[in-house]
Amino acid sequence: MNPRSNSTQWRDRLPIQELLALSDVLPESFYCRPTVAVARDLLGKILVHGRAAGRIVEVEAYLGADDLAAHASRGLTPRTKVIFGPPGRAYVFFIYGMYECLNLIAEPEGVPGCVLIRALEPLCGIQAMRRRRPAARRIEQLASGPGRLTQALAITRRHNGIPVTSGDLTVRRLPPEPRLEILATPRIGIRQSTDRPLRFLIAGNPFVSRPPAAPPTGSK
DNA sequence: CAATAGATCATCT
DNA sequence: GATGATCTATTGC
Numbered sequence: 001m002n003p004r005s006n007s008t009q010w011r012d013r014l015p016i017q018e019l020l021a022l023s024d025v026l027p028e029s030f031y032c033r034p035t036v037a038v039a040r041d042l043l044g045k046i047l048v049h050g051r052a053a054g055r056i057v058e059v060e061a062y063l064g065a066d067d068l069a070a071h072a073s074r075g076l077t078p079r080t081k082v083i084f085g086p087p088g089r090a091y092v093f094f095i096y097g098m099y100e101c102l103n104l105i106a107e108p109e110g111v112p113g114c115v116l117i118r119a120l121e122p123l124c125g126i127q128a129m130r131r132r133r134p135a136a137r138r139i140e141q142l143a144s145g146p147g148r149l150t151q152a153l154a155i156t157r158r159h160n161g162i163p164v165t166s167g168d169l170t171v172r173r174l175p176p177e178p179r180l181e182i183l184a185t186p187r188i189g190i191r192q193s194t195d196r197p198l199r200f201l202i203a204g205n206p207f208v209s210r211p212p213a214a215p216p217t218g219s220k
Numbered sequence: 221c222a223a224t225a226g227a228t229c230a231t232c233t
Numbered sequence: 234g235a236t237g238a239t240c241t242a243t244t245g246c
Binding site: 071074077078079093094095096097098 | 227228229230231232
């Protein structure tokens with residue numbers, strides 16, 4: 001066994017059955033709100049697919065017509081149809097010929113808005129995630145990136161349009177929920193609307209895909 | 221550690 | 234035909 005990977009580090013935080021018993025699925029009403037509010041409130045929630053689960057530690061909000069970085073800004077097309085649909089659904093798109101990205105739909109039906117899930121802190125099913133992502137050398141890299149987390153949790157375009165309010169793919173609230181310090185930064189990997197602070201992450205969390213642009217430097 | 225090139229395809233022009 | 238809400242391996246300091 002790789003000396004870097006001691007079994008403590010790669011072990012599940014808790015059994016999946018226990019997680020499911022102690023948590024509640026977020027209802028559709030949670031998502032039927034302004035996109036930025038949904039994005040911020042998703043931090044700290046648990047994304048579950050089958051027997052694998054992780055805590056959401058980083059997200060990005062994508063808005064409507066005035067947000068040129070958002071797919072929905074080009075209007076209603078076959079691809080963006082889901083974004084204009086009812087809240088609490090998954091929007092999964094394929095990018096760079098290789099990766100899938102998971103979004104959750106916000107806002108009432110007819111109003112575009114979605115939240116890109118950018119990074120997870122693995123909690124359950126860590127061995128399975130590791131099999132799906134052999135390139136990850138450290139547990140911090142298992143699901144720290146939009147393309148990485150869909151691989152780790154085996155989320156694909158087959159999930160496009162399905163509800164996350166019941167079934168195999170859900171988002172859950174697991175008490176107790178400590179108060180979080182949330183940072184807002186510009187979004188990553190976009191070429192338009194690059195200065196809007198629509199990326200949200202849990203301050204100091206080591207599982208985010210990229211640390212904040214200006215890390216606090218200087219002691220004392 | 222930072223910078224960069226390559227992989228690879230659905231979507232829209 | 235170009236582009237893109239990315240990731241990995243590799244090269245160079």
